Amino acid sequence: DSGVTQTPKHLITATGQRVTLRCSPRSGDLSVYWYQQSLDQGLQFLIQYYNGEERAKGNILERFSAQQFPDLHSELNLSSLELGDSALYFCASSVDPGQGSGNTEAFFGQGTRLTVV
Amino acid sequence: AQKITQTQPGMFVQEKEAVTLDCTYDTSDQSYGLFWYKQPSSGEMIFLIYQGSYDEQNATEGRYSLNFQKARKSANLVISASQLGDSAMYFCAMRVGNAGNMLTFGGGTRLMVKP
Numbered sequence: 001d002s003g004v005t006q007t008p009k010h011l012i013t014a015t016g017q018r019v020t021l022r023c024s025p026r027s028g029d030l031s032v033y034w035y036q037q038s039l040d041q042g043l044q045f046l047i048q049y050y051n052g053e054e055r056a057k058g059n060i061l062e063r064f065s066a067q068q069f070p071d072l073h074s075e076l077n078l079s080s081l082e083l084g085d086s087a088l089y090f091c092a093s094s095v096d097p098g099q100g101s102g103n104t105e106a107f108f109g110q111g112t113r114l115t116v117v
Numbered sequence: 118a119q120k121i122t123q124t125q126p127g128m129f130v131q132e133k134e135a136v137t138l139d140c141t142y143d144t145s146d147q148s149y150g151l152f153w154y155k156q157p158s159s160g161e162m163i164f165l166i167y168q169g170s171y172d173e174q175n176a177t178e179g180r181y182s183l184n185f186q187k188a189r190k191s192a193n194l195v196i197s198a199s200q201l202g203d204s205a206m207y208f209c210a211m212r213v214g215n216a217g218n219m220l221t222f223g224g225g226t227r228l229m230v231k232p
Binding site: 002033035042043044045048056058088090092105106107108109110111113 | 152154159160161162163164167208210219220221222223224225
């Protein structure tokens, strides 16, 4: 158990809908990262938050947004869903904001499998 | 931009034998970290081993070792004494020192251990 909790584990929704994925980081971790794993794109970094502030942005669509709350949990909001958004969405956490190349590996949650029908 | 290449989409290994999973990387930064993760069929990402660009010794964690060849920009994972439970997808990833803590992943290698 990595200590990172993601809910829900599975989500099935229709095109055009909006969903919210939730992530609770490991105790003491201030950084939260969201990744998308799809068959065609592989594992891609979406966005990082550190202590409530957006820290880095990857290939995140404008239809997607995220935030990190004062209690450090994070939510990823996906709207106007398309079939191609079907993927496994991972949250990861680490203690530092990501300066330097130290071995603060990101601990991953079990993922939320989103199916858009 | 950073890039990770895993050239072996799938591999078979006999139980109890050693296997090497290849990973090459590309970055112009001098400070970076290399990671290997295991993803079993259940889907979770499990951290296996880490190598920093300034580490002079190859990293080892139990049956896992990382064969780090900096000049060749390769970071191969060696699994000794394979077990049936090692059957999974394996991902090589890199983090560049000043680009945040986000990871750039390779396409993965599916390892299948034969009894």
